[in-house]
Amino acid sequence: MLLKVNNIDTYYGLSHILQGVSLEVKEKEIVTLVGRNGAGKTTTLKSILGLAQVRAGSIEFDGQDISRLPTHQVILRGISYVPEERRIIPGLSVRENIKLALLKSHNREREEEMIERVAQYFPVLKERLNQDGTSLSGGEQQMLAIARALVTDPKVMLIDEPTEGLMPLLVESIAEIVLEINRSGVTVLLVEQNIEMALSISHRAYVIDEGRIQTSGLSQDILADEEIQRRYLSV
Numbered sequence: 001m002l003l004k005v006n007n008i009d010t011y012y013g014l015s016h017i018l019q020g021v022s023l024e025v026k027e028k029e030i031v032t033l034v035g036r037n038g039a040g041k042t043t044t045l046k047s048i049l050g051l052a053q054v055r056a057g058s059i060e061f062d063g064q065d066i067s068r069l070p071t072h073q074v075i076l077r078g079i080s081y082v083p084e085e086r087r088i089i090p091g092l093s094v095r096e097n098i099k100l101a102l103l104k105s106h107n108r109e110r111e112e113e114m115i116e117r118v119a120q121y122f123p124v125l126k127e128r129l130n131q132d133g134t135s136l137s138g139g140e141q142q143m144l145a146i147a148r149a150l151v152t153d154p155k156v157m158l159i160d161e162p163t164e165g166l167m168p169l170l171v172e173s174i175a176e177i178v179l180e181i182n183r184s185g186v187t188v189l190l191v192e193q194n195i196e197m198a199l200s201i202s203h204r205a206y207v208i209d210e211g212r213i214q215t216s217g218l219s220q221d222i223l224a225d226e227e228i229q230r231r232y233l234s235v
């Protein structure tokens, strides 16, 4: 097992958000975490990254306990994060946004090579390398957010709602890119509100509600289960 979340309890101050969450991601898998607004999806990713306070349980990555590591150490071990809010840094060009991600990784000397890798996945970003990152369209900014995570050579990528606010055509291309990244050998833990897309590209899925994993299984089975959709996934 590449990533194992064992029975974690996570808090924001006094608010007890995750209540015994467990999940597992095998090497080369795409696993999806789905659930309504406020269910605890982002908090689960933040717990893995050391960005939210895990008070009980443990997180193992590649056979080692990473529960108490600071975030930059978690990233250096090979976990990268595409946050929900994208966080493109204003005043920095596309190239500089990518460079900043490289500084936090083992790849700081490989800038040109990594720019070429980005160009393979996102030709449009190559044309905009010197443009301010925040001047990109919503879809292009999402591509840049994914590119930044990709250039650190992660073993696993945690991707939080990559298609939020994007038009259907772009949703399809983001889905295709996640599949391509996975085919290149990167394991993916994906959080999505677009349940149909997420379940159609992932192998397995976990359904979270009110800070607890309610059920899990093969993505195709979760997608076909109307009762699960009604209880945990409908608005």
Ligand SMILES: Nc1ncnc2c1ncn2[C@@H]1O[C@H](COP(=O)(O)OP(=O)(O)OP(=O)(O)O)[C@@H](O)[C@H]1O
Binding pocket: 012, 015, 017, 035, 036, 037, 038, 039, 040, 041, 042, 043, 044, 084, 193
């Ligand atoms: N920084 C915070 N401080 C206090 N409570 C928070 C904080 N961030 C999130 N929460 C609460 O934790 C719960 C889970 O939030 P989380 O962001 O994990 O949900 P989510 O499943 O990602 O939802 P969404 O689909 O809206 O992104 C919610 O009730 C939310 O209000």
Ligand SMILES: [Mg+2]
Binding pocket: 041, 042, 043, 084, 160
């Ligand atoms: Mg969220």
